[in-house]
Amino acid sequence: MIDHISSPKHNEGIWLWLYKILAGLLVIVVLGIHFVINHAVAPSGLLNYEDVIRYYKVPVIPIMEGFFLVIVVTHSLLGVRGIVLDMNPSQKVRRAADWIFTMFGATAIAYGIWLLVVLANR
Amino acid sequence: MSNHPTPSNFWRWFDPRNRQIGYWAFILNRITALGLTLYLLLHLIALSQLSQGAAAFNSFIAMAKNPVFKVGELLVIAAGVIHGLNGIRIALTSFGIGTRYQKQSFLALMAVALLILFWFGQIMFFGE
Amino acid sequence: MNVEKWKVTFVVSRQKNQEPRLYQSFQLEIDPDEYVLDGVERIWAFHDRSLTYRHACHHSTCGACGMLVNGVEKLTCITSIRSVTHNGGTLKVEPLRNFAVVSDLVVDMSNFYTHLEAAQFGQVASLAQAALPHDADTRSVTDGEFERLVDCIECGLCVSACPSALTSETYYGPAVLAAAQQAFNQSKNSALIHFADQHDGAWGCHSAYECSAVCPSNVDPAWRIMDLRKKTLAYRIKQLFRK
Amino acid sequence: MPDQPHAIIIGAGFTGCATAHDLTLRGFKVTVLERGEIASGTSGRTHGLLHSGARYCVSEAEAGIECIDENIFLRKIAKQCIEFNGGLFVALNEADVAYAPRFIEGAHACHIPVEELTGKAALRLEPNLNPKVLLAYLVPDGVFDPLRLALAFAASAKQRGAQFWPYHQVKGLVIDGQKQVRGVRVWDRTSGKEFEVRGDMLVNATGVWAGEIAAMGNTSVPLKQTPGVMVAFDQRATQRVINRLNEPGDGDIIIPQRRMAVIGTTSFEATDVDYIPVLKEQVRQMNTEAFELLPILRQAHMRGAYMSARPLIDSSEEGRSLSRTFKCYDHQEISGLGGFVTITGGKATTCRGMAEKTADLVCQKLGVRAECQTRDVVLSSYRDYYQN
Numbered sequence: 001m002i003d004h005i006s007s008p009k010h011n012e013g014i015w016l017w018l019y020k021i022l023a024g025l026l027v028i029v030v031l032g033i034h035f036v037i038n039h040a041v042a043p044s045g046l047l048n049y050e051d052v053i054r055y056y057k058v059p060v061i062p063i064m065e066g067f068f069l070v071i072v073v074t075h076s077l078l079g080v081r082g083i084v085l086d087m088n089p090s091q092k093v094r095r096a097a098d099w100i101f102t103m104f105g106a107t108a109i110a111y112g113i114w115l116l117v118v119l120a121n122r
Numbered sequence: 123m124s125n126h127p128t129p130s131n132f133w134r135w136f137d138p139r140n141r142q143i144g145y146w147a148f149i150l151n152r153i154t155a156l157g158l159t160l161y162l163l164l165h166l167i168a169l170s171q172l173s174q175g176a177a178a179f180n181s182f183i184a185m186a187k188n189p190v191f192k193v194g195e196l197l198v199i200a201a202g203v204i205h206g207l208n209g210i211r212i213a214l215t216s217f218g219i220g221t222r223y224q225k226q227s228f229l230a231l232m233a234v235a236l237l238i239l240f241w242f243g244q245i246m247f248f249g250e
Numbered sequence: 251m252n253v254e255k256w257k258v259t260f261v262v263s264r265q266k267n268q269e270p271r272l273y274q275s276f277q278l279e280i281d282p283d284e285y286v287l288d289g290v291e292r293i294w295a296f297h298d299r300s301l302t303y304r305h306a307c308h309h310s311t312c313g314a315c316g317m318l319v320n321g322v323e324k325l326t327c328i329t330s331i332r333s334v335t336h337n338g339g340t341l342k343v344e345p346l347r348n349f350a351v352v353s354d355l356v357v358d359m360s361n362f363y364t365h366l367e368a369a370q371f372g373q374v375a376s377l378a379q380a381a382l383p384h385d386a387d388t389r390s391v392t393d394g395e396f397e398r399l400v401d402c403i404e405c406g407l408c409v410s411a412c413p414s415a416l417t418s419e420t421y422y423g424p425a426v427l428a429a430a431q432q433a434f435n436q437s438k439n440s441a442l443i444h445f446a447d448q449h450d451g452a453w454g455c456h457s458a459y460e461c462s463a464v465c466p467s468n469v470d471p472a473w474r475i476m477d478l479r480k481k482t483l484a485y486r487i488k489q490l491f492r493k
Numbered sequence: 494m495p496d497q498p499h500a501i502i503i504g505a506g507f508t509g510c511a512t513a514h515d516l517t518l519r520g521f522k523v524t525v526l527e528r529g530e531i532a533s534g535t536s537g538r539t540h541g542l543l544h545s546g547a548r549y550c551v552s553e554a555e556a557g558i559e560c561i562d563e564n565i566f567l568r569k570i571a572k573q574c575i576e577f578n579g580g581l582f583v584a585l586n587e588a589d590v591a592y593a594p595r596f597i598e599g600a601h602a603c604h605i606p607v608e609e610l611t612g613k614a615a616l617r618l619e620p621n622l623n624p625k626v627l628l629a630y631l632v633p634d635g636v637f638d639p640l641r642l643a644l645a646f647a648a649s650a651k652q653r654g655a656q657f658w659p660y661h662q663v664k665g666l667v668i669d670g671q672k673q674v675r676g677v678r679v680w681d682r683t684s685g686k687e688f689e690v691r692g693d694m695l696v697n698a699t700g701v702w703a704g705e706i707a708a709m710g711n712t713s714v715p716l717k718q719t720p721g722v723m724v725a726f727d728q729r730a731t732q733r734v735i736n737r738l739n740e741p742g743d744g745d746i747i748i749p750q751r752r753m754a755v756i757g758t759t760s761f762e763a764t765d766v767d768y769i770p771v772l773k774e775q776v777r778q779m780n781t782e783a784f785e786l787l788p789i790l791r792q793a794h795m796r797g798a799y800m801s802a803r804p805l806i807d808s809s810e811e812g813r814s815l816s817r818t819f820k821c822y823d824h825q826e827i828s829g830l831g832g833f834v835t836i837t838g839g840k841a842t843t844c845r846g847m848a849e850k851t852a853d854l855v856c857q858k859l860g861v862r863a864e865c866q867t868r869d870v871v872l873s874s875y876r877d878y879y880q881n
Binding site for chain 2: 021024025027028031047048049050052072073076077079080083086087088089108111112115118119
């Protein structure tokens with residue numbers, strides 16, 4: 001007998017999956033807004049330092065970019081985690097991978113937000 | 123190559139031989155997912171130039187204007203558009219919407235993706 | 251009566267005692283309206299008695315004879331030779347993928363059957379429950395209450411074609427998830443939601459739709475997996491508000 | 494005699510699997526040797542009709558009674574793989590109607606419950622019938638999945654310790670100086686190895702191949718190998734089994750199975766039954782007969798055609814009129830060879846009864862006292878066969 005039938009592995013339940021799908025859809029929405037604003041606020045396309053700094057002076061922009069950062073990073077890491085889960089890793093490998101993904105995601109988000117704060121205050 | 127399921131078979135995810143449209147969609151989705159994740163990483167690193175002031179960032183942008191970078195950029199846009207449009211399809215079919223028309227919807231969305239890419243290519247290479 | 255005969259080279263995967271796979275060719279003169287399984291059986295009967303393959307009903311009700319024919323999953327008992335090769339052509343026969351090979355074309359499906367059993371899937375159901383909602387083929391022929399054997403013949407073609415099943419032996423695979431969907435429709439047993447609600451279950455599917463493409467029996471496993479997702483979501487949301 | 498007698502069964506068709514189930518219930522150690530997969534011979538290739546017995550009630554009351562008795566047992570113990578929607582015997586012309594009185598009489602004699610219907614009433618039940626239908630009888634026919642029925646018996650036997658060795662072909666018998674069978678020589682087709690299996694009793698349940706095994710012990714079985722063709726169409730045109738109300742003939746039975754309709758069958762004699770090609774002429778003739786019953790099948794798509802060889806007990810008559818009943822042979826009586834019995838003939842529907850008679854004979858020969866229990870023991874899930 002295979003024991004994983006009697007004890008389901010709760011390595012990806014419905015909520016994480018649903019989050020991944022919704023985050024993906026939100027990425028598309030925010031990316032769309034990003035492009036529109038990008039062209040409205042900074043017609044030249046944010047291709048020099050001064051434009052970027054001016055862009056971040058609009059209060060809603062750092063908030064939107066921060067939100068975008070969070071959903072993009074989590075969506076992509078959950079996706080890569082899904083690929084790792086497809087390889088049927090052992091419990092040990094899975095925990096290690098989860099730890100790496102969490103640390104990586106947290107670092108990326110913290111770093112991104114720090115960058116946003118720095119830019120918004122210039 | 124093993125006949126029974128094993129992680130080392132992963133390369134066969136990307137083997138489209140004898141498979142149909144839905145499988146092509148799966149392969150494209152997985153490749154673009156991995157590509158975009160890699161890009162996200164590079165993008166975050168590149169943006170650190172912003173924190174180092176005007177000179178650093180502007181010189182980086184100048185470098186990014188050479189054609190090699192532009193092609194790379196177009197690839198990223200392609201990956202984003204394909205992954206995004208196909209993502210909409212997967213999200214909808216996952217909730218049972220249009221599941222029976224997954225082939226048609228994939229082909230239609232990829233046609234849209236091509237149009238969008240032409241538009242981007244036009245702007246990026248001939249726009250200015 | 252004149253029977254058309256084709257010269258066809260059957261290239262058959264041979265594998266004994268877990269040794270590496272070899273391909274052996276057999277030249278057959280055969281009526282193209284015979285089925286691929288008939289060709290394999292001819293090889294056993296007239297050329298090589300050591301060839302092993304699974305088969306039973308020869309009319310697509312038992313699901314034993316699934317193989318790869320020219321790289322594509324086929325139920326060989328209903329795949330005519332005419333439909334997969336030409337006169338003077340070759341025909342490659344291999345065991346299903348994503349199962350361990352026992353011998354030649356025979357694969358070990360015990361894991362698959364264990365999962366099907368765990369999905370509490372019965373082979374006999376009422377006409378309405380045996381049919382797909384978007385395919386009313388066998389219903390409404392007559393009035394009254396009838397039962398029939400369900401569409402899934404447990405042949406494993408869908409598992410062979412599934413990319414998620416390539417790398418994970420614990421992934422339930424399309425047939426089992428489709429079975430859970432049907433069992434849930436019948437019993438509304440919430441244990442089946444727990445069964446589906448994990449990466450080895452409904453979330454391990456990556457929507458490649460190959461299962462439905464190769465299914466010889468109108469099960470449409472991909473549609474059923476998506477339906478199972480919807481049902482799981484509905485159940486979990488209801489649970490949230492119940493507490 | 495050891496504490497637990499060991500029976501070796503050759504053949505994992507219906508009879509072999511059911512006999513394994515019966516003998517394990519009686520406390521035997523059982524080893525089943527099968528040269529192919531479970532039910533890969535005649536058993537797998539039946540059309541899957543769970544006979545009510547009405548087909549044979551006129552020509553052969555004995556077979557009719559066996560069928561109705563076993564029909565009721567199987568519905569109880571093998572419900573998991575049976576569509577039980579009943580069947581109809583349909584009269585399309587005056588000759589068919591003239592057959593009706595004999596049919597009724599036979600059915601009563603075999604205590605098969607039948608219900609008479611007018612043509613109109615029959616059409617209301619099954620609108621796809623030929624509108625010319627004059628008269629019909631409802632009978633308790635059913636349909637089973639062939640492989641799964643065999644597997645269910647095998648699974649039950651396996652759960653009680655029986656060993657199943659598929660892809661193991663018997664190459665010869667091991668016979669001692671007292672003309673007593675002690676075991677068999679087996680060729681494992683998955684590994685190429687040959688070895689011996691020893692037991693207290695050898696049961697030859699190879700059906701249409703029973704003569705080949707018997708010949709290995711220089712003994713024989715009176716058997717005729719009579720194949721017939723079957724065709725599956727991709728439309729479930731009726732819910733009930735449709736039979737022609739007349740003498741058994743070609744294409745006179747149409748069985749709904751899953752989403753198909755399976756037409757059976759023809760009858761001829763063959764000598765080599767390892768490979769029997771489908772004869773197109775027979776298919777055409779049989780289809781013509783069947784389309785009479787269900788004209789709608791003319792538009793249906795042919796899904797598959799296949800041959801299956803019945804093992805019929807030879808009373809030196811022509812194919813169709815051979816006995817549909819089964820026989821259990823003690824080779825001690827035929828040729829003085831001990832420790833060896835053969836079971837053959839019969840129908841899929843009667844496999845449990847065949848197993849009972851065989852196990853009775855095995856017990857009697859070995860002096861084992863044990864009652865048959867298979868009438869009431871519900872079979873294990875067929876999927877359990879694949880669990881180790």
